[in-house]
Structure formats: C-alpha cells, structure tokens
Amino acid sequence: MNNATTLLSRRQLDLVRIVWMLVTLVLALMTIFPLLWMLTISFKSQAEVFQPTFWPKAPSLKNFVYVLTEVPFLRYLFNSFVVSAAVTIIALWFHSMAGYALARLRFPGREAIFLAIFSTFLVSLPVIIVPLFIVVRSMGMLNSYAGLIVPAIFNAFGIFLLRQYYLALPRELEEAAIVDGASYWRIYWSVILPLSRPIIASLAILFFLANWNSFLWPLTATSDQSLWVVQVGIASFRSQYASSWNYIMAASTIVAAPMLLVFIVFQKQIMESIKTSGLK
Amino acid sequence: MLAPATGLLAVFIFVPMLLTLWLSLQSWSTQTGFDTARFIGVQNFIDIFSNSSIGRDFKAALVNTLIYTVLSVVLILPLSVAFGLLVHQKLAPGGIVLRTILFSTYMVPMIAVALVFSKLYSPTEGPINQVLGWIGIPAQTWLSAPQTALGSIVLLNVWQQVGYFTVLAVAGLTQIPDSLYEAARIDGANPVQRFWSITLPLLGNTLLFSAVIAIINSVQVFEPVALITQGGPVNATNVLTYHIRRVGIERAQGGLGSAMAVTLMLVLIVSITALFAFARAREARRA
CATH class of the missing domain: 1.20.5 (Single alpha-helices involved in coiled-coils or other helix-helix interfaces)
Structure with missing residues (x-):
C-alpha cells in the first residue's frame, strides 16, 4: 500500500x-x-476507591497482602501451575506421538481415527459436562489432581497442528534412520522430537494459557478447597467480598499478572503460534 | 503411538458424548447410578420445547446463546479486519505496538476480565458511565437491567477477544501479494474499490476460520455469567452452558440436561456446516 x-x-x-x-x-x-x-x-485504600482521582494518592501493597494472607491464594496459584504444567507436558508428549503416527505411519483405520479426532472440534465441554462429571466420579478422580489433569489433556487442535507440521517435514531426514534399521520409536525420539522444537514451543504456550484460564472443568471437578485452582478460588472470593473493590481488583491483578508476564517475555513466539494456527 | 491420545479421546470425549446421547432419552437423576435411568423416548425433548417452565427457561437460554453468538461474531469479525488494516498499513507508525496492545487482553483470564468489567459497568460509580457523562450521553444500566445485560457481556467478550482475531486478520493480510494492489491501482481502482475487490475476497479463508472459532468460543460462554450475573437479571443472561450445568448438575436432572446438550450440539453442527456450505458456494461462484 x-x-x-x-x-x-x-x-x-x-x-x-x-x-x-x-x-x-x-x-x-x-x-x-x-x-x-x-x-x-x-493499590488504593478502601476509602479512596470511589474518589475520582485516577492514580492512588498513597499507593500501598496492603490489598495484595490481605488477599494473599486472608485467602490461600498462593495455594491456588500453586495448584493452577501444577495442573497447567502437567497437562501441557503430557499433552505435548502424547499429541506429538499421535501427530507423527497420523502423518507418517500406514495402518488400517488411520483416516477414520483422524476424522474422529477432527470431529471433536464440535464437541464442547459444556455439552458433555454432565456425563464427563459422572465418568470422572466413577473413576474416583473427583477432588484429585488426576481429575483436574487427565480429562484436560486431549486436544484435537494440538494433534491437528502437529500432524500438519510433520507432513511438511522432508522424509529424507527419517529415511537415513530407516536404512540404519531404526524402529519407529527410535526415529520418533531421536529424529522427530528434536525437529519439533519450534512447534512444541508454540503449542506449549497455547496449552499452558488455555489451562491456566480454564474455569468450568476445575469448578465442576473439585469441591475440596485445597485443590482449587486460582480461577475457582477467585470466583468464591468474589462472592464473599463483592463490595470491596480494592480487594477484588488486587485478586484480579494476581490472576492476570502471571499471564501478562508470560506475554511480555514470549510475545514473539505467542504471535507466531497464533498466526500458524490461523493459516493452516 | 496413537494409543495414549486416542485412549483419552475415547474415555473423556466419546464415552461422555455417547452417554449424553443415551441419557437424553432417559429419565435419570444425576445423583443416582445409571441403573436407575428409565427409557422415556423423546419425552425430554418434548419437555424442553414445551410451554412449561422447563421449556420456557430452555428456549430463553437457547435464544440468549444465539443472540450472544450472533452479536459477538458480527462485532468481532468486522472489527478484526478494521484493526488488522490499521496494524498492517505502512503509512503511519504504531501498527505493531497496537497489535501487541490489542492482543494483550486475550492473555488476561476471563475471570479477571469479568470482575474488572463488573466494576467498570457499575451504573452509579463505574468509570464507563462517568466517561459517557462527559460527552453528554446519559448513564446506561449495563449489567443491572434485563434489556442491556446480555449486550454488556457481549461487549466485554469483544474487548477480550478482538485482539486474537486481529492477529489472525493481519496474518491473512500479509498473505495478499502487493502486486495485486499495484495492478488494481494502475486500472484506476480507488482504495475503497481495492478493499472490496481484493482485500475482502482474499481474506475469505481467514474470515471463515475466524468465524468458526468465534462461533465455537461464543457458544461456550460461561465465566462472566457464572461470575457476575448468575443468569440474571430476570434470566436475561441465562445462556445455555450455564443453564445446562444448573439443570444437569445442580438440579441433578441428568436426562433433561443431556437433551439440552444434544440440542445445543445439533444447532452448532448445523450452523458450522451451513457456514462451510456458504463459503463453498461463494468459492464456486467466483471460479
């Protein structure tokens, strides 16, 4: 232009x-x-909240201290971190295997399985929440880390993007290993996985973000307060302190800050991963 | 190699999906085992579309979800293209900074967004009404009145999501070769004509993808409703996801909840299929 x-x-x-x-x-x-x-x-005091001045007159960390000590927010943040990290790592491992198998291995029913995976784009969590709750309950996983982590791992989008990535890799890279008599597992571990670093990095950010922000499933799967993730914790906090804007905003800042920090640090990678997800 | 992923898919998606379909034909309480389920045919579906209170609540929630989704998509797509052009243009500096700022809201968890907006929208003390007052617009009721509550939630959704779709639009815009604009300019096309005859048609695939993602996201709206309005005032923001969870889990009416879920999924499948059919027909017309 x-x-x-x-x-x-x-x-x-x-x-x-x-x-x-x-x-x-x-x-x-x-x-x-x-x-x-x-x-x-x-950063404002309770008295100052409704005054029209924009900047706090005497900025203090009191609200943060109150929120972090009055409510076990550190515990919630820890839970969120453990769950998001576990889901991200397991999902990347499982999905890169699945993506590789779908891109390279020949076996009966491959297209059908791909189609089945693809169709789950249309099945959203709210649609299956009631039976999923029952399934997880019958497995004894309600109120456990497993109940928070295991059902959240599968991600059709991730498998799809990894498969696209592997389809675009030149086959010659693997052929040398096949000539040497390496098994598919061996090729996956020593050739494919190291080559996947860029896409894995992009997906890691997206998976972590999605799981850090998820609310509906953790809300449904945990009633035990010590297992709450920060999203559920803040929802309950808000119902108790609805009129204390300074505390609510401090709590919101605590949930938003880690993600905004991640964004500032990994800005370029995040933009790239969003772009690739859109173009494929 | 496929086993771990497909195993999870089977247990946590396909089994619940099949159970939803099966339960939608049963009378069953969520608090009891599946052995207590009793086959009642399509009675659940008759109930949720009847004129009883069950039917009225469900149909209102369905309509709310439809309004919410249509408004979100209709606002997000044009805005993402407009903002995309603003980021992509090379006349003035600041495009990349704008993209970064717009996208930053997408990183903020919906919970925090909902909390902040519940305060921003406050009719008496909220800054939005203050700012409107400065430019002579009377105070709005926002989340506190049934007429404006759903629209207010759409606005906070647009505020949070538009940056993500702008990034997609910019990615689509960079794919359009400069030579096309050059040729159009030589033919004497003005910027507006160039937008309608080059930019928009060539953004087709990006827009289709954006529309699908926006629809799927909007249909799942839950946090702001659960957190700020609890479906109110007077059920004005009672969207389907919130309603299904309330009926299926809190009221333990598993059969009814499942019938609602099946209906929601059918509507979604039909809309997405129609969207793709529309895109294909348009493609065929152009070829």
Missing part, C-alpha cells in the same frame, strides 16, 4: 497520518484502560 504516496499530496498524506495515529491511540487507550484501572485500584 506504499503506492498511496503517489496518489496524495504531501499535505493530504500528513493529514491521513495524523488521523491514523489518533485512531490508533484512542483504540490503544480503550484497550488498555480497564487493565490500568484494575491495577490502580488494587
């Missing part, structure tokens, strides 16, 4: 530039305002 320069005069172009930048600025402000507002209130 750099050809626009030839269509417009210098002055018109400057005008377009200014309008563009104003729109961008307003949009950016509208996007960022709720987050900034959350942050400023979480």
